[in-house]
Amino acid sequence: MGSNHDHDHDHGNGHDHDDADRPPGEGRALRVGVGGPVGTGKTELVSCLCRALAADVGLAVVTNDIFTTEDAAILQRKDVLPAERIMPVQTGCCPHTAIRDDISENLDAIEQLERRFHPELVILESGGDNLTAIFSQALVDVQIFVIDVAGGDKVPRKGGPGITTSDLLVVNKTDLAPLVGADLEVMRRDADAGRGERPTLFVSLREDPLATPVVAWVRDALAAHRRSATAA
Amino acid sequence: MRAPDHRVALHALLVLADGRLPVGGHVHSAGVEAALRDGRLPDLDALADFVVSRLHTTALAEAAIVATTVCHLVEVAGPPVNVLGMLDGEAGARLPVPALRAASRRLGRQLARVAGRCWPDPVLGALGDVHPDGCHQPVALGAVAFVVGADATEAAMLSLHHSAQTPVQAALKLGGLDPFGLAALVAGLAPAIAELADLAAHYAAGPLADLPADTGLIVEIDAVAHDRRTDCLFAT
Numbered sequence: 330m331g332s333n334h335d336h337d338h339d340h341g342n343g344h345d346h347d348d349a350d351r352p353p354g355e356g357r358a359l360r361v362g363v364g365g366p367v368g369t370g371k372t373e374l375v376s377c378l379c380r381a382l383a384a385d386v387g388l389a390v391v392t393n394d395i396f397t398t399e400d401a402a403i404l405q406r407k408d409v410l411p412a413e414r415i416m417p418v419q420t421g422c423c424p425h426t427a428i429r430d431d432i433s434e435n436l437d438a439i440e441q442l443e444r445r446f447h448p449e450l451v452i453l454e455s456g457g458d459n460l461t462a463i464f465s466q467a468l469v470d471v472q473i474f475v476i477d478v479a480g481g482d483k484v485p486r487k488g489g490p491g492i493t494t495s496d497l498l499v500v501n502k503t504d505l506a507p508l509v510g511a512d513l514e515v516m517r518r519d520a521d522a523g524r525g526e527r528p529t530l531f532v533s534l535r536e537d538p539l540a541t542p543v544v545a546w547v548r549d550a551l552a553a554h555r556r557s558a559t560a561a
Numbered sequence: 562m563r564a565p566d567h568r569v570a571l572h573a574l575l576v577l578a579d580g581r582l583p584v585g586g587h588v589h590s591a592g593v594e595a596a597l598r599d600g601r602l603p604d605l606d607a608l609a610d611f612v613v614s615r616l617h618t619t620a621l622a623e624a625a626i627v628a629t630t631v632c633h634l635v636e637v638a639g640p641p642v643n644v645l646g647m648l649d650g651e652a653g654a655r656l657p658v659p660a661l662r663a664a665s666r667r668l669g670r671q672l673a674r675v676a677g678r679c680w681p682d683p684v685l686g687a688l689g690d691v692h693p694d695g696c697h698q699p700v701a702l703g704a705v706a707f708v709v710g711a712d713a714t715e716a717a718m719l720s721l722h723h724s725a726q727t728p729v730q731a732a733l734k735l736g737g738l739d740p741f742g743l744a745a746l747v748a749g750l751a752p753a754i755a756e757l758a759d760l761a762a763h764y765a766a767g768p769l770a771d772l773p774a775d776t777g778l779i780v781e782i783d784a785v786a787h788d789r790r791t792d793c794l795f796a797t
């Protein structure tokens with residue numbers, strides 16, 4: 330718990346406890362989950378999003394790392410967001426439990442960030458996990474699943490709820506395709522077959538550090554969230 | 562509202578005893594992560610010693626608060642927040658390590674969150690008014706046990722069961738210990754847990770000042786060091 334310096338008073342007001350329990354679209358921040366296997370570029374993507382959006386969107390980030398602060402430390406080093414807006418949570422050897430089965434710690438982290446900064450967008454990075462790990466609907470409004478080309482072009486075919494049901498599938502590291510002999514067309518075909526209408530974006534965050542298409546997708550999600558908030 | 566049929570209370574206790582209930586417990590190791598790192602839990606026997614000593618010290622102190630909370634809520638006539646606040650003070654006084662105190666409030670708050678959805682009751686609402694960071698976990702657990710209609714001994718057993726399972730499940734994940742051996746370890750604790758639950762209920766009938774305050778010194782020192790590290794898998 331070394332990272333939670335203010336844990337003797339990590340809560341502002343007892344009556345606000347249910348803030349993060351509120352259903353989506355009731356005036357609270359849009360919550361975007363970023364999940365996917367180890368090393369596929371989740372932290373890289375989160376820092377791209379922060380870099381692209383921080384100027385005009387109130388932002389906060391929750392990281393769920395295997396070892397508490399690794400991802401948070403990377404984001405802090407990259408200096409994409411003030412350090413106090415990045416909060417790591419522990420996951421007790423089970424990153425998928427923390428985002429799906431028992432989301433208590435993540436809800437707590439979101440509550441704290443919402444209370445302190447009133448962000449418009451909260452990004453949650455899950456710990457690198459397996460293809461079955463998805464975020465609970467009670468934790469995020471939309472989720473992005475990140476896989477990479479380096480894992481081989483079989484990955485979209487393997488499927489799993491992250492690949493088939495995420496709101497956006499990002500296939501990262503297209504620059505590595507020739508090096509690992511991955512066929513992007515096969516990946517495209519298999520992803521589309523498993524995902525139906527849901528979008529898939531191919532990117533190389535190395536070559537496009539602004540993650541242009543993903544940022545555009547998140548901006549659209551944010552606009553939809555704002556509309557549903559004013560309609561509610 | 563107390564459940565009229567004890568089978569209903571029993572079902573609620575099963576739900577509460579189930580590790581699948583989302584109460585935030587899976588990120589706590591009860592000192593096992595630190596002890597393993599230190600080489601003090603090489604095998605199942607060492608873990609069994611660790612768990613048994615935990616049961617007789619901090620776990621008994623917590624179970625006594627849980628049982629006392631049930632007893633006091635049974636008797637209280639007015640709004641429960643005063644009695645909950647008083648017991649919250651007793652719980653905090655038995656947690657000298659700031660990191661463990663914070664974790665206890667956090668777990669109490671997380672339990673209140675899920676219990677409030679499962680068994681809506683003004684007593685659970687009052688938990689949120691005790692302290693801005695949440696009520697200490699044993700008080701919250703006692704309040705939930707009261708709401709579902711459990712008695713003091715049953716509530717203490719529930720608390721002791723979690724006190725045993727938390728380190729055992731962490732050891733399973735961190736040390737790769739034999740899951741069947743671990744299951745047998747927990748099952749074999751039945752006589753100890755039954756006896757300690759009776760003891761907790763006994764304390765609950767006495768004055769608050771006499772509630773046990775036993776702790777594990779090494780575990781507490783470990784908890785301070787654990788809290789300062791940045792490479793931990795578990796929060797405590």
Ligand SMILES: Nc1nc2c(ncn2[C@@H]2O[C@H](COP(=O)(O)OP(=O)(O)OP(=O)(O)O)[C@@H](O)[C@H]2O)c(=O)[nH]1
Pocket residue numbers: 366367368369370371372373374400456457458501502503504505532533534535536
């Ligand atoms: N070649 C190449 N490398 C990339 C690309 N995107 C990210 N990387 C590298 O891939 C490695 C892992 O990236 P991270 O962003 O840390 O991956 P992650 O998914 O957050 O990893 P975990 O949190 O450990 O699961 C880093 O060394 C990145 O620099 C890319 O588009 N191309």
Ligand SMILES: [Mg+2]
Pocket residue numbers: 371372373400454
């Ligand atoms: Mg990462």
